[in-house]
Amino acid sequence: MDLPSVTTSVDGTIPIEALLFQGEDLLASQDGVGLYVGNDKLPSHQCGTSHLSSHRLFYIDSPHPTRRSFSLNLSLVKKTEYYAGLFTSSPKASLFLSSDSSDDLSPWTCSLCGFRNPPGFSAVCGLCGVPVPTPVQNLVPKSRSSNACTMCTFINHPSLATCEMCDSPLKRDGDGPSTTSSLLIKLSFRRGGDKTFYADLKRALMTKAWQSLMTPHLEPPQASLGTSSGISHILSLNQSSQSTSNVSLSLALQDLQALMVKAKHMVNLADDLSSRLSAVESTTNNNGDFPEGTSSLLSDISNLAISKPPSLESTPITLEMIKNRDEARWLKELAVELSSVLHGIQVKKSDSDTSNPDLLPLDRLWVSWNRARGVSLIPPSTFLDVLPHLESITNMRIRIIGQSSIKVLYTPHFSLPSISQRISQILPQPLTPTSFGTSERITISLSQLLLSEVEMSDGTPICRDDWESAIHVGVGGGVLETKYYPNVFVDYVWDGHSE
């Protein structure tokens, strides 16, 4: 028993999505599907995956995806039946196929532009609008019926019923009464999924997606009254797409203008918000009404984004202002300028600012500096080049904290030895990143980094206690964070049981 000739073989190793045409949708997929032709099992097609698209039904064979996979146009399906299965018999969906080859729509390739058109009733190419070349359609059914003998492969004359060479009966397509049974294909669902698949199949057959014209979005409404093919069609398509893009462009420009009007308003609003925020913060800081996270977030917002930028006394220095465009000198001048920005930050610190100006993450300094300059912004690379010069004119130094990749600019107050010393003074009271961050006026993440830096240093005064080691997590309340204790292991002498 063979597959009906109306099926088209496909290469099953290609993912199913790539086999679909433009405008064809994948509706359902089901593995563990076996095939029956008529009432007989098709032994070669017993383990595969069936995919249902809006136009076609695919069978992708699992053991031999290249040789045994095929697709079937849904337009050929006249009627379907559903069998729910009984005991060991799997549920099945029967498809009765029409033998009328005029319904058989096959994909075709446009002779002008080479676009592969999906099967359907569309009379013109979906890409260039050239009508279907008629001879191609007539040729398709003919070329498909090959009269090669299945036994000896001799190609016989189409009118013969038996092979001229070996007398074995020849396979005949479509019209013979003997083939009526082969026009029934059954899908047997060995691994379930039959109900949904069948429902999707019914829906696809009802929708008849292949009858609708393809690419409706390319079809301009006025094109229907004129000739819808040839160069004039291309021109009209072009014209309409141009006019739509003109419209969207002018709309976008209008939006932009409206935005620019609003921008000024937004800046004023931001300034207002910033001043209010700092006012609120200075009052709540004393009462401690705000949770810590909220207030630090607020201050970060106000500091980074919408606070008044530190101002620059002179105009920003650019490379063009330096004689002979001497880059080394320029970097030095920039360092001086940056130091004045730093000075500004350090003077401004006092009241609302929770961050410590003695320890600055580089990203933050870079943002502040560029805000102060306003024009001819400094790229990060130049910023990094300037920093070494800054070390020579201020007491600020740069280091990467511990094993993180965070670079900070710091005063001697935040050098590793002096941090260790301050930690030692707090001990034996256990430390947490939060408590240390509060006492040092730095963010919790920075505080965590500093603590682990101290922890990893030689002769460290601290050791950690992770909350993960708790038997009862969350007992006694409090935030779950690592605690730092005095280094109990230094000079420890065994004082337990000994033999």
Add this chain to the structure above:
Amino acid sequence: MALSSHTTSTGFLLPSIHSAPPFFTKQPNPITNSTATEQWIRLISEYARFKRLFYLRIDDCEATGNDWDEILRNERINRRLLPTYLSYIIETMIEKGLAEYEPPKQTRSVILYWRAPEEWAEALHGWVVSTGRLNTIMTFYEITEPEIESPLSGIPLPLLRKCISILAKTNRSQIIAIPDGEGARFFARSTLQ
């Protein structure tokens, strides 16, 4: 911070460091970590010797109600040893020859050598000599479960086999297959061979 040692209900004296919360966390600083791990190994060995425990499993710190509860957990400070740290400690013990994976080819259970296998071998030979069982064939059961309790009572079979093979190197023992399993015969030091 004042830490004090603590005596458990079974009479084992826990070291003061056992009541320090950081003791139960694997320390990232390599120097601190090596000191802490050393103290853990000492604690495990002392406790095993005290209670004659031969096996330690990763599971022992994951569930309660086993022989090791007293040292792998400290309810007074709400701390317990995590499996990841215990397996690190076990690895270190194996490096130092204080334990061995038993059964082999897995990493969740070890046999502990709170006495070196060589010491065990000498103790075994001493016991054989002192009880006058030289040149007699004995089953393993007779050695591990003698009627009169001996220093070797209850030692696990893998350790016993190891002891016998150590003695065999100096021609002082011989493993013999007997009908219901394995047995051994011991010889005096001066045996000719």
